[in-house]
Amino acid sequence: MARGSVVLRRRAPRLAFLIGVLVVVAGCGQPLYVARLGWEEARILWRREPIPDLLARSDLDPALRERFELVLAARAFADERLGFRVGQSYGTFAEVDDRGVVHVLQAARRDRLESHTWWYPVAGRVPYRGFFDVADAEAAGDRLAARGLDVDVRPAIAFSTLGWFADPLLSSTAEASPEGVVETVLHELFHATLYVPGEPAFNESAATFAGHRGAVAFFCDGPGADPARCARAREAWRATQARGVVLGRLAAKLRRLYAADPPEAERERVRARLALRAGRALEAQRAGRATELVPPNNARLLGALLYVTDLDAFEALAPGESDPGPALRALVAAANGKGDPFAQVRALSPDDLPG
Secondary structure, eight states, X not given: OOOSSHHHHTTSOEEEOOXXXXXXXXOSSOHHHHHHXXXXXXXXXXXXXXHHHHHTOTTOOXXXXXXXXXXXHHHHHHHHTSOOOOXXXXXXXXXOOGGXXXXXXXXXXXXXXXXXXXXXXXXXXXXXXXXXXXXXXXXXXXXXXXXXXXXXXXXXXXXXOTTSSOOOEETTGGGSOHHHHHHHHHHHHHHHHOXXXXXXXXXXXXXXXXXXXXXXXXXXXXXXXXXXXXXXXXXXXXXXHHHHHHHHXXXXXXXXXXXXXXXXXHHHHHHXXXXXXXXXHHHHTTSOOGGGTSSOOHHHHHHHHTTSTTHHHHHTTSOTTOOHHHHHHHHHHHOOSSSOHHHHHXXXXXXXXXX
């Protein structure tokens, strides 16, 4: 999994994926796939060690000790101030190797912004599929590419079982910066708090808001208060918002292009030009790299948009430096799975926020 600055680390996706549910619920028509996921998830859960026990060790690496202390503080902060469903998640740690990394496969039409989707019990229809073996992910991607689809395979920085199991802090996640670790933990805990089946863009974008604004509150006036980390957490959120604007504008231009139904050669020429301009804008805003968008790939773009859709609607609930806790509680209450959850969030007013 790629590491680096907080902003660049966001290039790796997360996966709100019901691995536990897939194992428990029989008859989804994919027994070998489900069995493999269950086996690899069981390996991770088997390796869990309580973080308090690890903190008691005198030979613990100081950097890892700091990450563990931050994770425990972030759990308490999520429970007490943000109102998240914490349960037992992130109270343990698991060492993982390459077999513990989830690889995310996404695919989309080349002539329109339309994702290829998969259906899962409880999770509903989602535009990604997770694999613990990169070769399996790439082989599945090759089959989709042979059908004329854009395909993207990337490692996930973390994944959630949505509270069905006590998710551990993975050793790969612990390699991130302090700000990145706290933001990731809050992002994943929010998935266990709110998940609307069949609404992946809402689920991931809401968790993006929860993770980033929660991290800002944690490091600016919370238990992890530190001026330098506060500034970096704020900058990470600013860059994420800017990223959403750039990708949203690119998507709007591509939708107009595809609606015009130009000849294939013209379509490819124009979408390459649009992708290059957007990539340069990402770099100018310090919100990503041009290589994310060039060459153009609708699957990669749609995958990135999952995490940054309508971020302004969430930010409007807790503008500026206001406490995000009331906004997050109102968000959870409003997104009840009946109707468009983005519309439900936009309909909220300050009077709707709990005191």
